[in-house]
Amino acid sequence: MPRSLACLLCLIFTLSACAGVSDASAAELHVLARNPEGVRTDDPAWLSKLSQASGVPVRFAAAVSARRAAYRIACDPDTDSCSVALSRLAASGLLDQIETEGRKTLPSPPASATLH
Numbered sequence: 001m002p003r004s005l006a007c008l009l010c011l012i013f014t015l016s017a018c019a020g021v022s023d024a025s026a027a028e029l030h031v032l033a034r035n036p037e038g039v040r041t042d043d044p045a046w047l048s049k050l051s052q053a054s055g056v057p058v059r060f061a062a063a064v065s066a067r068r069a070a071y072r073i074a075c076d077p078d079t080d081s082c083s084v085a086l087s088r089l090a091a092s093g094l095l096d097q098i099e100t101e102g103r104k105t106l107p108s109p110p111a112s113a114t115l116h
Contacts, residue, residue, distance in 0.1 A: 027075075027076045027077060027078070028059075028072040028073060028074055028075070029072070029073045029075055029077050029082045029085075029086075029100060029101075030061065030070060030071070030072055030073075030100070030101040031070070031071050031073060031086070031098055031099060031100050031101060032064060032068060032069070032070055032071075032098075032099045032101060033068065033069060033070075033071060033095040033096075033097060033098045033099070034067055034068050034095065034096040034097035035067050035068070035069060035095060035096065036067075036094075036095075036096060037067065039067075041060060041063055041069035042060040042063070042069075047059065047060060049094060050071065050089065050094060050095075053088060053089050053092035053094055054073060054085040054086070054088050054089040054092075055084070055085055055088050056073060056074045056075050056081070056085045057073075057074040058071050058072070058073050058074070058089075059071065059072040059074070060072075067096075070101070073085055073086070073089075086098065086100070
């Protein structure tokens with residue numbers, strides 16, 4: 001195979017892999033929250049309630065203790081969408097305490113990408 005054709009195919013595959021990045025890898029805000037007694041923090045029904053209250057998807061990240069958990073809120077920390085989502089979540093009364101971690105998750109490279 002001629003070298004120029006191989007380079008062209010490599011470029012096409014690379015571009016198609018980049019185009020395949022989904023919205024699931026969009027920026028997220030990490031928060032720590034104190035949950036009410038007896039709530040299972042990774043329960044899909046609980047996450048659905050949090051998502052409805054905030055107006056954006058909320059995903060479980062990790063348990064910190066029996067009542068504290070880390071969550072990922074699907075919003076862009078560089079826009080007002082996160083402050084609106086946090087305000088709605090706080091006003092809902094579902095969580096006893098909410099703290100932002102002050103860091104954001106950026107989109108990760110496609111699984112097929114290799115770093116040198």
